Amino acid sequence: MKSSAKYWLYALLISISVLTDTSVIAGERHALLVGVSNYLNHGVGLNNLPGAVNDIESLVPVLQEQWGFSAANITRLTDQQATRENILQTLAKLAQKLAPGDHLLFYFSGHGTGPLDTSKVAPLAHTTAALLPYDTAKIGRLTADSSSVLVGQRDIRPLFESLDQKGVYVTAIIDACYSEHATRTGFKLLPSRASSLTLDYSAGSFGTGSHAKDAYPYRNIITLSASAANQTAAELGNEAALRQFPTLDGEFHGAFSDVMLRALSTGSLPDYGPLDKNADGALTTQELYNGITRYMQIKGYEQTPKLQPTLSTQSKGRDLREQRLFFAADAPSPAT
Template structure:
């Protein structure tokens, strides 16, 4: 049995750069080699400028072709995700979910990696291979909405040019029947997908413990590092990571409420201090209530 992984993380986009994607894949690489016995030579990283569309496809194809029954494999992507008008009639909602390589271009929509590209590349994963696909980007599919507030966060989705945004919004208004998105592509393939959010939701590039990460990757690594059962069933793992996300959201919400209460208390104390009577030359000033004398 061989363990293999392809880890892709992109911070240095030409527009709307991110902060936590490189940390995501470095954290995953450390987890795989130190806890899951992946050999370093079997873990491939594509980071920033090296994560072109051609390079991702080439390395993914090589990964799939190297697999034998009994092997374990992981494909991890951290970066921007988008929805684009479908280039075919296959998508029920008229939209493709796509990830953004570092060399994407709005002037060449074939420069994105769409759900149909992954269907094609991953369809040949051999039977008997345990293949996990982690997508920490927007519009990717299944887990739960990632943190978007309270952790110095920014969304992992690109602002589309106005003409493309109009096309996508028009397609979203049409009723969808049938499969859609990366999660549905994964259902047709011999693999498990762990994704940051639903197609219409936003994944978060956030700061945890003073360091930028994707919310999904941060809590996934935390769960797998701290768990006494490193070999967890995917459904159980998904639930545990979702629970961590929900708990973090509640903690962030409580922190915001406490911050608001503290701010109110500071303003109240400041007003009270500002209008407190003072002693001048031993003569006591008359007390005042509020900003004006009674």
């Protein structure tokens, strides 16, 4: 056999071995994208968010064209569709449907809130007390009925644990505020995603226990959120805001979501450069987080995105922060 033929045969065998290695085969990508711009009971304490649904609608083509998500695997719940029941039922169905090694992107764009007892809200990414769906109900003017919202510890954690134990890799991206008791409210020019509603009881934290020092409870789930618990998340939801901070497509968006769309669309950010800083061809969640955080600092946004788990809270073993984005690089096995 000629040397050139031997070379091509060797290359073919190597490529076959790589493609059949389960440690590098990605499972199916799925996405549940939730956005609420127009709340059923909007008014005092619960303002509408012009950019939230735009966040979701703009994200869909980016996921399809740049990240290999098929249209059949993307579920959108916006405004009237984004009820508490629909969100939980859709997550439950996905928990049953997805297989070990699959990836789920859960993206929420809307209001969040903290419990009345603010000592229960840890200042980290996964620790918002609740996300507010379309049909959030109010008790009085400034209190959210806890039975109508998505309380992390009560509602989200059991579903996330089911996915985690099954070996499904989850990226949760949350563009919402975590506590109305914000010490920094961002630019006065900018509206925010801070609801002034508190819950009618002291709920647990988003998807975990109540305290930041608790060990991170998941093996295959990572959370990237728009701001810390003592910050609001900016809403680029009026013409004055757009003049100061033009969005990627000229439409209203959450500030965090606008930066996320820029990053996921091109793999780079202005004044920051390529997100894949080590140029290894694999964008990790940590690299995405580094770029988004630095870009928001450069632009002057007074909110700091948060990534969970931290190095100190994640369990030993695979470093979730260095996981390839939207890809189960080391296919996790179900819990035993």
